[in-house]
Amino acid sequence: MGCTGLFCTAAFGQQTAPAQPDGVQGVGERSKWTRLVPAAQVEKMGAQQFAQMSADARNKGALLPRDHPQVQRLDAIAKRMLPFAPRWNERARQWPWEVQVFNSPQINAFCMPGGKIGFYTGILDKLKLTDDEVGMIMGHEVAHALREHARERMAKQAGMSLGASAISSLFGLGDLGRLGVDFGANLLANKNSREDETEADVVGLDLAARAGFDPRSGVVLWQKMALAAGGSPPQWLSTHPAGENRIAEIKRRLPQVMPLYAQTRSTTADKLPPYTSNFPNIAPVSLLAGQALA
Template sequence: MKYLLPLILPIFFISGCATHQSPTGRGQTLLFSANEINQMGDQSFEQIKTQEKISKDKATVAYVDCVANRITKVLPNKSIKWDVVVFESEQVNAFALPGGHIGVYTGLLKVAENADQLATVIGHEVAHVLANHSNEQVSRAQMTGMGMQLADAALGAGGVSNKDLYMAALGLGTQVGFILPYGREQESEADIMGVELMARAGFDPSQSMLLWKNMAKAGGGQGPELLSTHPSHSHRIDDLSQMQAQVMPLYMLSKGKIQNQCQNLK
């Protein structure tokens, strides 16, 4: 019996976890409070700012701020003041963290050709936060801590702390040699929520499909979808295409109320 306890105890632990539903009705296991997950986001963002070069280009910063601010203004929680930072890097990437943090790499601006396409990415990343995907990822890392330690040894990262594991779970663990990327269901969920956010903010949702086509060109060849944690570009574009009839009325309604000044800043 003593040999079975290490296998049985995690089952009882997991069964007692707080279960929630995501915005699309998917079941989630969330172990951390909103305050705890926000603190992790705050700490992670501060760490990133010490490791990456922050852009001083006023025009670029104003452009990204304009797009990000319009997205965050349509969020249901108006009490969070979102912090937006542009990083000088060739990475074609952006991220959002719990606690109200958005990071955009200048390399993304070469692929996102206009404000609508940039809004696609920012809306998608903010949607990850709204859907508690960060909490979900960190909770998984917590429940599989032993497996993470084994992965650490296999990858030769060495000396990885709990804080580093949480960074990896937030998708920001490249400095320790690995990350836990969002799964396909989470990515698809963020696509659905993100395209609605951009439409409500007055950005053209049809540009979301063009953005992912640009991403596909920039990323080169992509393996079969089952070999990736993310939806294939073609699958993602198909899903977004089906969303257009639902979100275009939101865009047309908001378009008349919001002046699109962001593109003029680029």
């Protein structure tokens, strides 16, 4: 979107993230499946779908304008986070990043391949998200794009339908039309695997902590999600299954990412006050262990 949207891609590429501690450990290389599908084609598909979604929403009066406070808020959060994206994928340095906010009651958010970020007003308003909690969601969704989970799914779907021997020649043709219909035409409809979700949680925690968003808010976020799912599950939970195991994994990772966050506050993790939810029935979250205070 050039210099008229979130920021100039060239300027982003020139930003240098400050030196920080190591952060999360144990995240392996991206799936070898991704090598079977050209990244540029998947990113082009993401850009096309995002542009169509945005145009449709604009025509219906459901796309918040650039000067709306929520759009400006999410732009600011993205600008803090995205300088750290190339740590996980060098291609991110040249992605034309974009943030849009859709006026919809859905509790949902996403990031398409190539850096196209979308939030729905439903998730912002119904969960009363703090900036830290927005940072957790944005980090998680951006992590899916950085780790190229959609590209991996498309390759696996193509592999099951065509066989690995046919994939390279198919994608080498550069025909996005038929490919888009058969393999992932709706990049938002396909669910990520449990492994991809865990990886996005972990990488998202790292991104958010480096950008100065409290990782403990991830615990509160999923507690809010569980409360929101008391009736019919929100759309975001249909593709992002929650549960105690997920919260437990976030807590387990806190010792790796809290030093990153503490550094952005010019302090140490043991000196940070508890993270307090704006939902009265959710207990504060304490320090490294991430356990609710008694």
